[in-house]
Amino acid sequence: MERLKQLLEFVQRRKKLVGFFTIxxxxxxxxxxxxxxHYSEKSEFCASCHEMKIHYDSFxxxxxxxxxxxxxxxxxxxxxxxxxxxxKLSDGTHDSLMHSFQAxxxxxxxxxxxxxxKILNGNCVRCHSQGFTKDKAHIEFVLKGNKHGTHGAxxxxxxxxxxxxGVVHPHMPGDLFKAYAAKKIxxxxxxxxxxxxxxxxxxxxxxxxxxxxxxxxxxxxxxISCHGNDxxxxxxxxxHVSASTCGECHQNQFVDFRxxxxxxxxxxxxxxxxxxxxxxxxxxxxxxxxxxLGLSFEFDRTGGSCDACHPSHKFSVAExxxxxxxxxxxxxxxxxxxxxxxxxxxxxxxxxxxxxxxxTKELITCQSCHGPNKSHNFSKTFLPQNxxxxxFGTKGLVRLPTRHR
Numbered sequence: 001m002e003r004l005k006q007l008l009e010f011v012q013r014r015k016k017l018v019g020f021f022t023i024x025x026x027x028x029x030x031x032x033x034x035x036x037x038h039y040s041e042k043s044e045f046c047a048s049c050h051e052m053k054i055h056y057d058s059f060x061x062x063x064x065x066x067x068x069x070x071x072x073x074x075x076x077x078x079x080x081x082x083x084x085x086x087x088k089l090s091d092g093t094h095d096s097l098m099h100s101f102q103a104x105x106x107x108x109x110x111x112x113x114x115x116x117x118k119i120l121n122g123n124c125v126r127c128h129s130q131g132f133t134k135d136k137a138h139i140e141f142v143l144k145g146n147k148h149g150t151h152g153a154x155x156x157x158x159x160x161x162x163x164x165x166g167v168v169h170p171h172m173p174g175d176l177f178k179a180y181a182a183k184k185i186x187x188x189x190x191x192x193x194x195x196x197x198x199x200x201x202x203x204x205x206x207x208x209x210x211x212x213x214x215x216x217x218x219x220x221x222x223x224i225s226c227h228g229n230d231x232x233x234x235x236x237x238x239x240h241v242s243a244s245t246c247g248e249c250h251q252n253q254f255v256d257f258r259x260x261x262x263x264x265x266x267x268x269x270x271x272x273x274x275x276x277x278x279x280x281x282x283x284x285x286x287x288x289x290x291x292x293l294g295l296s297f298e299f300d301r302t303g304g305s306c307d308a309c310h311p312s313h314k315f316s317v318a319e320x321x322x323x324x325x326x327x328x329x330x331x332x333x334x335x336x337x338x339x340x341x342x343x344x345x346x347x348x349x350x351x352x353x354x355x356x357x358x359x360t361k362e363l364i365t366c367q368s369c370h371g372p373n374k375s376h377n378f379s380k381t382f383l384p385q386n387x388x389x390x391x392f393g394t395k396g397l398v399r400l401p402t403r404h405r
Contacts, residue, residue: 043071049099051110055169062168068132075168076112078119079126091116117161124160141212146220147193155220162194163201163208177202187231196223207313214314221249240297241312243304256376262293263304290329290337326366346383349391359390 010018039045047056059065059072069075077087094113112120129139145158166174173195179185181202191199200223201208211217216225226241227234243263247254257263281296288295296303309320319325330339341348346369353359364387372382 046072058169064168075123121159145217147222163197165198190229193222193224210313242300243306244302246306253376260377261379265294323361323365
C-alpha cells in the first residue's frame with residue numbers, strides 16, 4: 001500500500017515525464033499492433049506454420065495466384081465483419097489446434113474446417129460471377145444443382161469444391177483423380193458421388209458440364225444413382241445405363257417403351273435352326289447408332305437405351321421432341337430404315353409442305369402422331385385433328401395407316 005502511494009506521488013510530481021513516456025508506449029503499442037495486423041493479412045503469415053508451407057507454395061504456383069487473388073484471405077475470409085471474425089476466431093482456433101496436437105486428418109498437412117467450406121464456395125461464386133470465368137452460365141447451373149445427402153432422402157446443394165478438388169492446394173483424392181484422368185492408374189473399388197464428379201471433371205469435363213445443365217442435377221440424381229458406385233462394374237459395362245435403370249424412376253415411360261417395336265427388335269437372319277440373329281444384337285459400327293434403342297447385353301438381357309433419343313448427359317426432353325430425334329435414322333439413315341415418303345403418304349405430305357416453305361421442321365414431327373399423350377410406345381399412333389386439317393385441308397379425308405410400308 002505504501003509503495004502505491006509513493007508511485008502516485010511520483011506521478012503527481014512528474015506529470016509531464018510520465019505523460020511523455022505513456023504516449024511513447026501507446027504509439028509503439030499501436031504501431032506494433034498495426035504491423036502485426038498487416039502481416040497477418042499476408043499469405044506469408046499463414047505459411048509461417050510449417051504445416052501450411054505446402055499450401056502456400058502450391059498457391060503461389062497455381063493460376064489462382066493473380067491480380068484478383070492476392071492472398072489467402074481472398075478465398076478463405078467471408079464478407080464483412082462476420083466473415084473476418086469467423087476466419088480469425090473459428091478458423092484460427094481450428095488451425096491452432098491442428099498445429100498444437102498434430103491432429104491432421106490425412107497425417108500430412110492441415111485441411112480446411114468443414115464449417116469454412118461454405119465460405120470458400122461462396123467466394124468462388126462471388127468472384128467467378130463478376131466476370132472472372134469462361135462460362136457464366138455454368139455458375140448458374142451449379143447453383144441450381146443438388147446431390148444426394150449423406151443419409152439419402154434430402155438433397156444437399158452442389159458446391160464448387162465437389163468437382164474442383166486440388167485446384168489450388170494439394171488434395172489427396174484430387175491428386176489421385178488426376179492420375180486416374182491421365183490414365184496413369186486404373187481406378188477400382190467403390191466411390192462416393194463427389195469422387196465421381198471430382199475425377200470426371202478432369203477425365204470427361206464436358207460430361208460433367210452437360211450433367212450440371214440437365215434436370216438430373218437439379219433433382220439430385222448423380223452418377224451413382226444411374227451408374228452405381230462400383231467402378232469395375234461400370235467399366236465392364238463401358239458406362240452403359242440400361243432402360244430398366246431409368247425405369248426405376250420413370251416407370252410409366254419404361255412400361256410403354258418396353259412394349260414398343262424399338263426395344264423388341266426383330267429377326268434379321270437365321271444361319272441355322274438353332275441360331276437367330278436379332279436387331280437386339282447388332283452392336284457393330286454403323287448399326288448400333290440407330291439400333292442402340294433395343295440392344296441387349298450380357299449384363300442386361302432386357303436391353304434398351306434411353307439416351308438414343310435423350311442424349312446424355314443432359315437427357316433433355318426438348319431434344320427428344322425435335323424432328324431430328326427420329327429422322328436421323330428413319331429419313332437420313334440407311335435404306336432399310338427409310339419411311340414411306342411417297343406421294344399420298346402422310347410423311348410424304350409433310351416433306352412436300354416443308355419443301356414449299358409452308359411449314360417448319362418443328363411444326364410437325366414424328367412425335368406429333370407417334371406416341372400420343374406422351375406415350376413412349378411409338379408403335380401407337382394417332383393423327384390429331386389440327387394436323388389432319390393442316391395436311392389435307394379438311395377432316396376425315398385420310399386414315400392413318402398402321403405401318404409406313
